[in-house]
Amino acid sequence: MDTEEAWTPEAEAAAVKEPPKIHRLEESVVNRIAAGEVIQRPVSAVKELVENSLDADATSINVVVKDGGLKLIQVSDDGHGIRYEDLPILCERHTTSKLSKYEDLQSIKSMGFRGEALASMTYVGHVTVTTITKGHLHGYRVSYRDGVMESEPKACAAVKGTQIMVENLFYNMIARRKTLQNSSDDYTKIVDLLSRMAIHHTNVSFSCRKHGAARADVHSIATSSRLDSIRTVYGVSVASNLVQLEASEYNDSSSFVFKMDGYVSNSNYVAKKTTMVLFVNDRLVECAPLKRAVEIVYAATFPKASKPFIYMSIVLPPEHVDVNVHPTKREVSLLNQELIVEKIQSAVELKLRQSNDSRTYKEQTVESSPSSPYNPSKDLHLNPSGSKLQKVPVNKMKCFSNVFENLLGISWQPTFLREVIVLLTFINKFLCTPSKQGASLWYGWIYPIIAQSMCKEERGRNGA
Numbered sequence: 001m002d003t004e005e006a007w008t009p010e011a012e013a014a015a016v017k018e019p020p021k022i023h024r025l026e027e028s029v030v031n032r033i034a035a036g037e038v039i040q041r042p043v044s045a046v047k048e049l050v051e052n053s054l055d056a057d058a059t060s061i062n063v064v065v066k067d068g069g070l071k072l073i074q075v076s077d078d079g080h081g082i083r084y085e086d087l088p089i090l091c092e093r094h095t096t097s098k099l100s101k102y103e104d105l106q107s108i109k110s111m112g113f114r115g116e117a118l119a120s121m122t123y124v125g126h127v128t129v130t131t132i133t134k135g136h137l138h139g140y141r142v143s144y145r146d147g148v149m150e151s152e153p154k155a156c157a158a159v160k161g162t163q164i165m166v167e168n169l170f171y172n173m174i175a176r177r178k179t180l181q182n183s184s185d186d187y188t189k190i191v192d193l194l195s196r197m198a199i200h201h202t203n204v205s206f207s208c209r210k211h212g213a214a215r216a217d218v219h220s221i222a223t224s225s226r227l228d229s230i231r232t233v234y235g236v237s238v239a240s241n242l243v244q245l246e247a248s249e250y251n252d253s254s255s256f257v258f259k260m261d262g263y264v265s266n267s268n269y270v271a272k273k274t275t276m277v278l279f280v281n282d283r284l285v286e287c288a289p290l291k292r293a294v295e296i297v298y299a300a301t302f303p304k305a306s307k308p309f310i311y312m313s314i315v316l317p318p319e320h321v322d323v324n325v326h327p328t329k330r331e332v333s334l335l336n337q338e339l340i341v342e343k344i345q346s347a348v349e350l351k352l353r354q355s356n357d358s359r360t361y362k363e364q365t366v367e368s369s370p371s372s373p374y375n376p377s378k379d380l381h382l383n384p385s386g387s388k389l390q391k392v393p394v395n396k397m398k399c400f401s402n403v404f405e406n407l408l409g410i411s412w413q414p415t416f417l418r419e420v421i422v423l424l425t426f427i428n429k430f431l432c433t434p435s436k437q438g439a440s441l442w443y444g445w446i447y448p449i450i451a452q453s454m455c456k457e458e459r460g461r462n463g464a
Contacts, residue, residue, distance in 0.1 A: 028123075031093060031147060032172075035120035041180055042169055043070025043189040045125075047284075048117035049164055050197060053077035057205055058161060059222060063194060066211035068186035070169050070177065074211075078161040081133035083141055086157035087153050091127065092143040093119040118164075119147050125169040132158040194218045196277045196284055199229045200312060209295065230263065238309055241269040245312075245357050247347035249339065255317075258340050264294075264348055266355045267302050274307040280314045281321055285332050293345040301352045314340070 039045050053061045056079025066072035082090060089095045096115035121127050122144040132139030139158025141151045149253070181188060191208055198206040198220040208218040220232050226446040231239035238454060242263040248256040265271075276291050291310075298308045320335035334340060 003425070009185055014367060028146060031119070032123050034093075034116065035123035036115050038120040039124055039169075041189075041261065042073060042186045043193055045069065045073055045111060045117075045121055046075065046190050047193055048121075049073070049166075050194070051076040052117070052164075053079055053162070054201065054204070056080050056162065061204060061206050063190070063206075063208040063218075064211050065187055065190055065208070068180065068184065069166075070180060070186075071167065072211055073166040073169065074163065076161065076163040076284040081129040081139075081160070081162055082129070082152065083133060087129070087131075087140060087142055088149060090129065090142075091118045091122045091149075091283075092147050097117075118144075121166050121169075122147050125171065126167045128165045128167070129159055129162065130156065130164075131162040132160060134160075161398065183462070191217050193284075198233050200279050200282070200284070200313060202226055202229045215282060225310075227263065231390045234309075236278065238265075238269070241266050242309065242311075242350055245343050245351050249343055249354075257316070257336055258343075259315045260312055260340075260344055260347075262310065264311075264351065266352070267306075269306065269309055271309065272308045274310070276308075276310040276312075278310075278314070280310050280332055280334070281316060282313075283323065283332065286330055287332075287334075287341075290341050290344060293341050294348055297345055297352065297374065299348045302348065314342070316340075 039048070042065070044066075046069065049061070050061055053075060056077060058077035058079035060078045062076045064072065064074040064076075082329070090116075094115045118127065123146055127144045128141065129144070130139055130141045131180075138155050140153040141156045141158075170180065187210065194206050194208040195218055198218060202224065203222050205221045206218055207220075209214045209216040218233065220229060223229050223232075227239055227242070230242065243266050245259045245260075245262050245264050249347040251257055274291065274295060278287055280287075280289065290312075294308065294310055298306070316334065322333040323329060325331050325333050
């Protein structure tokens with residue numbers, strides 16, 4: 001006989017469990033959750049502050065960082081400053097001077113528009129603002145916490161523009177702060193961000209340094225040449241291996257769909273990872289489909305599979321760009337994105353092929369040794385394309401000659417050497433010919449040296 005469980009009030013309560021009650025979160029909790037999404041790491045704060053400086057028409061932006069941005073982020077600019085009357089609501093959420101109604105997003109040209117960045121920083125750090133506007137004899141300094149002023153603004157000496165300090169970032173988010181203890185990694189990201197900004201905004205000078213350091217890790221001056229800016233920021237080795245690129249598309253009414261200008265690396269550029277700097281309507285963004293399309297072109301064009309350097313500035317009608325896609329504004333949605341990617345991919349492919357076909361090599365005649373009657377230039381004067389053999393500098397020829405003579409000093413039979421040449425020629429035909437660089441190396445350096453060594457061994461055997 002089955003025994004029935006005894007009835008109890010607790011058992012009845014467990015059988016009929018009520019759904020949890022929905023309640024309204026406190027505003028401070030909402031703001032802190034939102035702050036963690038907008039300011040994900042120190043570089044996010046730097047990006048927001050630098051974009052505010054650009055919106056303020058600054059011509060000079062200086063960034064100082066301590067402990068990767070966790071202890072201190074200081075951004076100073078010479079922009080138009082902040083009005084005294086606006087300071088009380090400066091760090092409240094959804095306060096901005098960039099737009100007043102939703103329709104303004106269709107024609108937005110400023111970097112910021114939500115009014116969340118400064119507010120978010122005050123919920124995860126201690127923010128101090130020093131600012132002065134044109135025509136005033138002194139500026140004002142005020143500190144903020146949790147979106148509100150800690151005290152009334154105080155008059156102070158100030159230089160033109162605004163300086164914002166963010167201290168003890170993520171002091172109240174223990175888990176986030178522990179994951180960001182590697183300060184060098186975050187400082188590298190900040191330097192990379194400022195480098196990208198500097199080569200696009202050529203009318204603005206940028207600097208970035210560690211707190212207490214005398215030398216800046218990023219230092220650019222305003223210039224009219226983008227290539228000069230790239231040379232200053234990324235170095236001569238990058239700038240000297242770039243080719244200019246342009247692309248555009250117009251519709252039936254003669255209004256443009258998009259315009260693009262930029263620089264891409266040629267076959268001489270060598271790097272382990274792709275560097276892609278992309279601006280859409282002056283906004284630094286990422287576009288995975290475009291990056292993937294360009295990398296495919298490079299992989300197909302250059303057998304070395306070296307990763308490229310790409311700078312592109314795309315201009316579209318403001319109404320064709322949706323900037324309100326990502327909390328950090330890192331991504332945008334483009335109208336006719338597939339068409340734009342396809343056109344740019346075709347332009348890159350055409351430019352790389354033209355650059356590859358027009359490559360030139362320095363020529364220098366290599367004189368044969370008087371003791372050796374064999375002259376390889378008489379027999380090996382044509383490469384696979386039928387053009388004149390590319391000569392090689394004497395010092396490099398001697399270097400390669402010493403290596404190969406040491407290798408060929410072993411008692412190898414001439415027949416075996418001929419088989420090696422045939423094999424290497426076969427490999428070269430399928431692997432090196434498309435880039436012409438491998439062909440020049442083979443037919444200009446290696447082939448003649450092996451041939452010389454063969455003849456030297458033949459003469460030694462005949463003399464014996």
